[in-house]
Amino acid sequence: MRAGRSETLRRTGRVRPADGRIRDASVRLFAQKGFQGTGIREIAAEAGVTTAALYHYVDTKEELLLDIMYGVLDPLAAAARRIVNEVDRPEARLSALVEHHVWFHATNQLATVVTDTEIRSLGSEVRADVIARRDVYEAIWRSVVADGVADGTFRVDDPRITAIAILQMCTGVAHWYRPTGPLTLTRLSRRYADLVLSMVRAARGGVPVRADTLELPSPARGLDAHV
């Protein structure tokens, strides 16, 4: 349908490199129709090239999927490490993790949906690597929840299950969020942080901690747009 090329022309006034167009087309189509449901011909057509030209930039279809997933998992893990380094208290760490995760999934919906749903389409070798990177990220969340329970800031029965539940709830934003809604992304992220602080029964000196009362560094809130 050549939508890729004409869209590029409309936005930029000139044709962008085929490389980027192919990447954009693949993430759009994988998110919409699934990896296995998307043909290499569709990707080429959407990017405005032939299949032969596509294979000048890419070795296999799976490579496109893998690029998308690394482009999600690596920035997420980097941000989580940065947050743990820069923020001290468990409730502030958890809040910052949630706000960044939600913001990232709302601003990278296509790529995060693909990462969330297409792990089973990977070959077993690369799949193990992707799962390992995802586990690194989840382990940071688990430890933050566990730390909060250990020092009495959070009160939950099972930190491991709670961390998984929180993560799945926040990842879900990628599946339903539409930018046309009444809520700004900053407010949406804050709202999720508030839900999570309630869920873990976060409290200081017997009084519940709300997301709006926390002072977080702006980068920890995930609002630096270097993605």
Place this chain on the structure above:
Amino acid sequence: MRAGRSETLRRTGRVRPADGRIRDASVRLFAQKGFQGTGIREIAAEAGVTTAALYHYVDTKEELLLDIMYGVLDPLAAAARRIVNEVDRPEARLSALVEHHVWFHATNQLATVVTDTEIRSLGSEVRADVIARRDVYEAIWRSVVADGVADGTFRVDDPRITAIAILQMCTGVAHWYRPTGPLTLTRLSRRYADLVLSMVRAARGGVPVRADTLELPSPARGLDAHV
């Protein structure tokens, strides 16, 4: 690999009807490899029949997927309606909805994972119908949350977003739960209900409501095994 037939023999001592074997094979394979990633030949082989025999029972591959989804969405909606009819107060309704949803997703993991991830593989006509049935179910959750906010039992900023977040968190159980863990299903479901009651800040007379203090009819807890 003929695992379907030999598995049947080992469990029952005789060969079950091909119809059921085909259904079981399809849900196993769709959950593991995705709908588009599963071939009609694989399903037939796993069920211990030829592709020609398979087409004696089924018209199209999509019909197999649709049967799986209806087998998930219709019982879920029926249970939700039953709960709303039999249970009065918002915190008890929400708790019962959560416990049933979690229990159902843990005891029907393959089918619920397929239902949760393969809607995009449906043709547009049937897809609209599946989405409509899912929306019916979600609307019940939304109204229960909204009722609790309206009568002051729950305190959340945005009932609609909160209901979506809760549902996605509970649906996630199908993706990680393994029956070998230390937790019984009853306790797991109760734990999720507790997380949810915390999340909506459920309280009666100023004191937080916990899942263990609620008296729910056993069917509302979702422990009647007619699935």
Place this chain on the structure above:
DNA sequence: GTCTATATTTGGATAGAC
């Protein structure tokens, strides 16, 4: 870097015998 043309395998689905 991009094209036309095609090799090769696999996909869903069917015909017709038993």
Place this chain on the structure above:
DNA sequence: GTCTATCCAAATATAGAC
């Protein structure tokens, strides 16, 4: 109800010219 054999469209990927 189940089989063998097969049709035909679509899949990924490549060859070789420009």
